[in-house]
Amino acid sequence: MTEPTTLSLDLGERSYDILVGKDLIRAAARYISPLLHQPRVIIVSDNNVAPVWLEPLTDSLDQAGIKSQAIILPAGEQSKNFTQLDTLVSEILGLGIERKTTLVALGGGVIGDITGFAAAITLRGIDFIQIPTSLLAQVDSSVGGKTGINTAHGKNLIGAFYQPRLVLADTDALGTLPRRQLLAGYAEVVKYGLIDDPDFFAWCENNAPALLDGDPDALGFAVHKSCQAKARIVSADERETGQRALLNLGHTFGHALEAEVGYGDKLLHGEAIGIGMVMAFELSNRIGLCDQGEVGRIRAHFEAVGLKTSLDGLADSSWSADQLISHMSKDKKVDAGSIAFILARGIGKSFVSREVSMADVKVTLERALDRF
Amino acid sequence: MTEPTTLSLDLGERSYDILVGKDLIRAAARYISPLLHQPRVIIVSDNNVAPVWLEPLTDSLDQAGIKSQAIILPAGEQSKNFTQLDTLVSEILGLGIERKTTLVALGGGVIGDITGFAAAITLRGIDFIQIPTSLLAQVDSSVGGKTGINTAHGKNLIGAFYQPRLVLADTDALGTLPRRQLLAGYAEVVKYGLIDDPDFFAWCENNAPALLDGDPDALGFAVHKSCQAKARIVSADERETGQRALLNLGHTFGHALEAEVGYGDKLLHGEAIGIGMVMAFELSNRIGLCDQGEVGRIRAHFEAVGLKTSLDGLADSSWSADQLISHMSKDKKVDAGSIAFILARGIGKSFVSREVSMADVKVTLERALDRF
Numbered sequence: 001m002t003e004p005t006t007l008s009l010d011l012g013e014r015s016y017d018i019l020v021g022k023d024l025i026r027a028a029a030r031y032i033s034p035l036l037h038q039p040r041v042i043i044v045s046d047n048n049v050a051p052v053w054l055e056p057l058t059d060s061l062d063q064a065g066i067k068s069q070a071i072i073l074p075a076g077e078q079s080k081n082f083t084q085l086d087t088l089v090s091e092i093l094g095l096g097i098e099r100k101t102t103l104v105a106l107g108g109g110v111i112g113d114i115t116g117f118a119a120a121i122t123l124r125g126i127d128f129i130q131i132p133t134s135l136l137a138q139v140d141s142s143v144g145g146k147t148g149i150n151t152a153h154g155k156n157l158i159g160a161f162y163q164p165r166l167v168l169a170d171t172d173a174l175g176t177l178p179r180r181q182l183l184a185g186y187a188e189v190v191k192y193g194l195i196d197d198p199d200f201f202a203w204c205e206n207n208a209p210a211l212l213d214g215d216p217d218a219l220g221f222a223v224h225k226s227c228q229a230k231a232r233i234v235s236a237d238e239r240e241t242g243q244r245a246l247l248n249l250g251h252t253f254g255h256a257l258e259a260e261v262g263y264g265d266k267l268l269h270g271e272a273i274g275i276g277m278v279m280a281f282e283l284s285n286r287i288g289l290c291d292q293g294e295v296g297r298i299r300a301h302f303e304a305v306g307l308k309t310s311l312d313g314l315a316d317s318s319w320s321a322d323q324l325i326s327h328m329s330k331d332k333k334v335d336a337g338s339i340a341f342i343l344a345r346g347i348g349k350s351f352v353s354r355e356v357s358m359a360d361v362k363v364t365l366e367r368a369l370d371r372f
Numbered sequence: 373m374t375e376p377t378t379l380s381l382d383l384g385e386r387s388y389d390i391l392v393g394k395d396l397i398r399a400a401a402r403y404i405s406p407l408l409h410q411p412r413v414i415i416v417s418d419n420n421v422a423p424v425w426l427e428p429l430t431d432s433l434d435q436a437g438i439k440s441q442a443i444i445l446p447a448g449e450q451s452k453n454f455t456q457l458d459t460l461v462s463e464i465l466g467l468g469i470e471r472k473t474t475l476v477a478l479g480g481g482v483i484g485d486i487t488g489f490a491a492a493i494t495l496r497g498i499d500f501i502q503i504p505t506s507l508l509a510q511v512d513s514s515v516g517g518k519t520g521i522n523t524a525h526g527k528n529l530i531g532a533f534y535q536p537r538l539v540l541a542d543t544d545a546l547g548t549l550p551r552r553q554l555l556a557g558y559a560e561v562v563k564y565g566l567i568d569d570p571d572f573f574a575w576c577e578n579n580a581p582a583l584l585d586g587d588p589d590a591l592g593f594a595v596h597k598s599c600q601a602k603a604r605i606v607s608a609d610e611r612e613t614g615q616r617a618l619l620n621l622g623h624t625f626g627h628a629l630e631a632e633v634g635y636g637d638k639l640l641h642g643e644a645i646g647i648g649m650v651m652a653f654e655l656s657n658r659i660g661l662c663d664q665g666e667v668g669r670i671r672a673h674f675e676a677v678g679l680k681t682s683l684d685g686l687a688d689s690s691w692s693a694d695q696l697i698s699h700m701s702k703d704k705k706v707d708a709g710s711i712a713f714i715l716a717r718g719i720g721k722s723f724v725s726r727e728v729s730m731a732d733v734k735v736t737l738e739r740a741l742d743r744f
């Protein structure tokens with residue numbers, strides 16, 4: 001067994017480790033056991049992940065004398081709502097838990113987000129551990145303590161900042177992912193290059209084909225690098241009063257698309273963010289910040305790997321720029337009516353702006369709606 | 373206008389003031405305005421309180437140029453559930469709020485608890501202000517940051533530690549309270565005497581008749597004294613890892629009664645806590661900690677003012693000590709199966725114990741069930 005790489009997210013008494021490597025789920029007890037206050041966990045997973053990864057996890061826990069019980073939710077973004085949260089916390093309480101019981105989120109971003117939120121509010125806060133099994137969850141949502149659910153008014157509008165006690169990112173889990181899921185997660189990988197690491201973007205251009213074919217070394221490097229970038233940004237700004245907003249590159253546009261389509265399989269979160277990042281660079285180009293050549297390079301890379309760059313197949317004649325902008329105005333980052341955008345002066349040169357003219361946003365959206 | 377007394381709850385960057393006095397709602401803008409990030413609040417109230425106090429509050433805000441919108445919930449403990457929370461946060465989001473919008477809880481304990489919890493989870497946390505209008509809320513629930521809702525599994529099992537930015541305890545609001553509500557709140561007042569202040573218990577014995585007749589000076593003194601005691605205990609132990617548990621005197625028994633009766637008008641929270649405190653002293657006497665004379669003095673005072681001291685009129689032949697104990701085992705304070713009890717060596721000499729034999733608890737409950 002190869003040793004995992006260990007990153008540390010430094011947040012004072014809420015600090016925790018992020019382990020990236022192979023064979024972590026099968027050896028989970030070794031890492032989890034030292035953190036438990038009692039030899040008992042409740043695992044939350046979904047009906048896609050549980051058939052593959054629940055038994056390896058519970059076997060490891062059993063062997064270490066850790067009692068585990070599992071709650072299995074329906075897979076998919078549709079599960080991230082108030083009704084499912086109510087059901088989940090009721091089931092958790094029904095198992096007769098105590099404040100020292102630990103939850104384990106075994107699954108993708110939806111499972112991590114809803115389980116983390118359930119941990120935040122059950123008995124006013126119990127410990128939880130993230131075992132992300134999708135690429136998106138490993139490189140983004142499992143790290144940094146953003147938990148929550150969606151509402152009819154938008155995505156992640158209800159939730160808490162609540163940090164896990166440990167993140168176990170087992171790259172073996174990525175081997176069983178459908179390519180579409182892997183690709184959607186890859187959008188969040190390449191995001192770190194676009195934010196502030198042009199060398200990593202170049203690495204992505206060179207190594208994406210291997211990564212998307214499931215090459216373990218490429219996956220391990222990308223997950224490690226992504227978690228490192230995220231940990232650095234989050235430790236400097238846990239509650240997103242400043243630079244953490246950079247992680248939302250592509251998200252203002254992306255969330256508007258998801259709200260318009262409805263959360264589900266038609267448009268995966270990572271796919272929306274991929275299109276959103278292209279739009280953010282198009283907007284940056286429109287207002288003279290960024291060369292068209294840079295935008296073209298991003299489009300070319302996305303198209304080469306198969307990431308969506310347009311609304312082709314999504315939008316129809318009922319869509320309008322105004323409607324998409326109205327979705328944006330419900331974003332959490334709105335302040336005194338002004339919407340935060342992540343703009344860029346080039347690849348790896350992004351920044352937060354609240355000075356964007358909505359006329360420019362509207363033209364960017366109209367061009368995107370005309371293009372396909 | 374007389375100046376309010378100001379207490380400070382010291383919790384570092386989460387510190388806030390508790391103002392106790394007359395005419396605070398009519399002059400609310402004076403105190404609220406300096407804390408707002410934008411000239412806008414959303415007021416949450418109920419259909420008992422709003423007809424009396426909403427207009428004085430909004431008039432004050434209007435005159436200061438602060439825009440306010442109101443959401444009115446049905447009054448009563450039945451509102452403190454998941455469905456009502458879902459409705460409340462949806463309405464809040466439907467008003468198009470931003471992270472800098474402030475919620476104002478105008479009402480009793482239920483309104484404060486659910487509004488505080490909504491503030492904790494909306495956009496992952498927005499500011500809120502407590503304007504408690506019941507005696508119970510003024511002396512207990514509005515101070516200290518415990519927010520939450522009830523579930524079928526028990527009371528306040530879902531929630532967050534989330535501090536308000538200000539507490540405005542206007543004793544004028546107590547003048548319109550039904551006597552039963554005032555008396556239920558009084559149980560939490562006398563609790564502070566029983567915990568660690570025998571002089572205050574003696575003050576209660578002498579001044580309860582005036583207080584319950586609505587004497588403003590007696591009410592003002594009792595609210596100030598109670599908030600002072602609570603602020604002192606909470607500032608030393610915000611998240612209840614130790615001495616804050618003293619505030620639960622009577623609550624382990626009381627919550628079990630509430631769970632058995634069902635949350636509602638049949639047994640108010642304060643009434644349950646009154647009976648629970650008598651039971652806690654009976655238990656303390658049973659295990660040789662406390663003289664029967666002390667228990668008798670408490671019973672005599674409660675009976676003199678009209679607080680329930682027994683299960684008379686509540687329990688029927690379907691009740692059992694085992695069933696009540698099973699409710700206790702779902703309490704948040706359970707640790708490795710052991711239930712925390714607040715015991716006492718006498719009036720004003722209470723302490724936290726995890727060593728209580730359940731056989732003693734059972735006999736205490738059986739005696740209470742036999743007595744009526």
